[in-house]
Amino acid sequence: MGPALPQLPFGFGDLEPAMSRDTLSFHFARHHLDHFARSCALAQRAGLGQLALDELVLAAGRTPRLRTLYRHASEAWNHACFWRSMRAGGGGTARGAVGDILRRRFGTHERFVRRFHGAAATVFGNGWLWLTWKGDRMRIVATTAGDTPLTRGHLVLLAVDLWEHAYYLDHQNRRGAFLRTFLGELVDWDGANRILESHGAGAR
Ligand SMILES: [Fe+2]
Structure with missing residues (x-):
């Protein structure tokens, strides 16, 4: 199966003015997707291409020789957590x-x-x-x-x-x-x- 392709839960301009379209589009396309692509390539090479992203982070994190894979996979996983931590019109007191x-x-x-x-x-x-x-x-x-x-x-x-x-x-x-x-x-x-x-x- 392998890691699911990253998706943003909102459009690039939807968080403006709190987060600009440029910030979100550069961040997603040039950072998140880059970590994701590198994770997939390294996972294939390591014979771990069938794992979901969280499984990949855990497996690579336990294996010192897979340190580079761990770094890219964890960054890809972390970014998905970041996107789902925000929404348009969010903020304020915890409820x-x-x-x-x-x-x-x-x-x-x-x-x-x-x-x-x-x-x-x-x-x-x-x-x-x-x-x-x-x-x-x-x-x-x-x-x-x-x-x-x-x-x-x-x-x-x-x-x-x-x-x-x-x-x-x-x-x-x-x-x-x-x-x-x-x-x-x-x-x-x-x-x-x-x-x-x-x-x-x-x-x-
Ligand atoms: Fe980032």
Whole structure:
């Protein structure tokens, strides 16, 4: 079967003005699809071409000689998480079960926002910021370069791409401004709730 061809859940211009058409189209076509194509080529060469993308990330992550394949496959997987973390007209205070758990875990939505920004600031250079569920607990996770929390058993509720290509055209080097826009205008809390619910997590 092999990895499914990446799809954007919205059109290139649908997130404007929060995320420009240029940012989204370059990001998807030149970064995500490039990682996907390289993953597929390397997976074929390694005899792993039949695996789905998450299976490929896990298999390559366990195998030191497949480090390059792991990096490309995890980047492809991470980008799919990022797209489904956003929607047109998104943003605002966390709601539903995710919002309830988030407020129990961090105190208030505003305290969560401060912790989220603080975690993003710890990523030196390229990386990712995540809201995950693992071990009956909601967690803020930061990873560097193309690493992913998938290999450590986290359920990803939200992903934010912190590579500079994710925001440079819209915000130049201001990562904080990008993250404020993500939380204020883009984040899809309903999507995060659907993931939590579909995995039966958060109810315990
Ligand atoms: Fe990216």
